[in-house]
Amino acid sequence: MSEVLTYTPGDGDYAWTFGGAAPVARIRPGTVLAVYTEDCFAGRVRSVNDLVSEVCEFPFLNPQTGPFYVEGAEPGDTLAVHFVDIEPARDWAASTTVPLFGALTSTHQTATLQPPLPEVVWIWDLDRVARTCTFRARDSDVAVELPLDPMHGTVGVAPANLEVRSALVPDAHGGNMDTPEMRVGATCYLGVNVEGALVSLGDGHARQGEGETCGVAVEAAMNSVVIVELIKGRPTPWPRIETDTHLMSLGSARPLEDAFRVAQLDLVQWVSAECGLSELDAYQLLSQAVESPLANVVDTNYTAVAKVRKAHLPPRADAYGVHAALRAQAAAHRG
Template sequence: MDVVEFRPTPDQYAWTFGGVPPVATVKPGTLLKLWTEDAFAGRLRTVDDLPSMNLNMPDVNPQTGPFYVEGAEPGDTLAVHFVSIEPARDWAASSTIPFFGGLSSTDRTAMLQDPLPERTWIYHLNRARGTVTFAARGGELQIDLPIDPMHGTVGVAPAAREVRSSLVPDTFGGNMDTPEMRAGVTCYLGVNVEGALFSIGDGHYRQGEGESCGTAVEGAMNTTLLVELIKGGAGGVTAPAWPRIESDDAIMVVGSARPLEDAWRASQVEMVGWLSELLGLDRLDAYQLLTQIALCPLANVCDSNYSAVTKVEKALLPPVRAFDGMHSYLREQAATAS
């Protein structure tokens, strides 16, 4: 197994999906050990650091990558398996940002009111207990919360020479901000350009579903992942139209759009197609089955597109082998690597 370690310098950060030359070329089956900076590019370090004074828009959400995957072509599927996602610092930050967030007026939901006040929270990590501490800014309350590390952004270059901000989620993945993107899962992304050009970033030490105020517990990460390639047409497999996620216990689809119900619809339609592939069902039978078993955790309701997840527990299905058992294979490879 090839092993590649990469820690970008600030001048190597990618701020978009597409339009960025690769930082390295890797073969399918490579184990990548990566460091990612937080969404604020490390600029919010104390409670006195306010976004308007310290963030340089649009230089937020720096990505590590992109990586060129040998042999990847449009129509293929890239499988990214997260072996481990571990906090790289003993602190992380969150904030309210003017005209940004799910419960604030924004440039797209315009109101005459003033923006909500800016405020920054610093969360301190206790590695021994596996917690981060919420400390109220307007009072004395402190709560230790269990960490649940995840990556907000995982994506490939879009099709048609498109270049998209690293703040945007769409069919190529991107800033989906789903807590389901944690260690132990495999993310499947349709390849749009030669080499796929995938990157990751936006580490969260934990995040609630929906990411209400627009920022999670944002922190730098040390992440180990395996990358594999599923060739188009292999075994009748077609590349997914929307990002798919597989864990040991569930299969999931992430749809991103505005309004939120269209993000939900995109994830539901993709899951109908996936159930049809896995179980040999026609579309209406898959639609009926999904109606009775789907879970719909929110991902984000604050980004330029909203993201919704459709989730199906494997225990409710006959035994299935998504992408010819790729997730199980990568789990085995990960165990060997560690």
């Protein structure tokens, strides 16, 4: 039987950074973590009248559950975080427009003369039985049902070089990558930078479109289950994801083309190493087979995804040798 740790943070127990926060618990590799994560607004946006500028206090946004100290984790290792279950904890979720934030408005870094967009809140109804999210327009009677597709916008470890990064920032340590690919069945690989790794997660989304265009997804508190495994002696330079069907690399940077380049280069080098191809051969193969969804184009760094179907690659084992075993462990945990 897997060791299971259930953890629900109190109001003062959340982390707001990666790095710089004391661990809330120590776990052994292979531990199943059953955790509660609050939404990015710390649960303070509960109605259409709760404007972020009035009920939230910057920089205390995007609270993280953790960090968890993984015994035996050292710099140069890789942490594997497998998502067993991600389930909304409430029957509603919130989304907003935020002044000077989002891809289709003026921002502090894309400064223009026109005024910011108005601050508006939408409350989405979540039907956890029917597996739907319901959008209700603010300016008409239109309602639209979309499929529930829960994911975690944020998962990461402490950064290297004594850095402390806001939970709003994605980078090589993971963090606020905001990719819909971080859903049930995925294994996220993160390079360990400090002793114990110090892994945290949060920012649950009931669903999110690629790019997170307005800057805010369908933000939801979550009850999530993950398995945390340790891969000794295997460095991982940028966050990677493995599913049953795909390998993916994630790059975070500004400008967007640099995030694209980071993700594409990492996938080329990953496939080259795993499949016995030269880098140029891997470059050519992936140039014709890669998919390139955007994760976010709104955060302090943008995040791009480079993904390839395993079926398009030469025969090979699990990329890190753990995904299939974690899938089996997840199935056994569910019973």
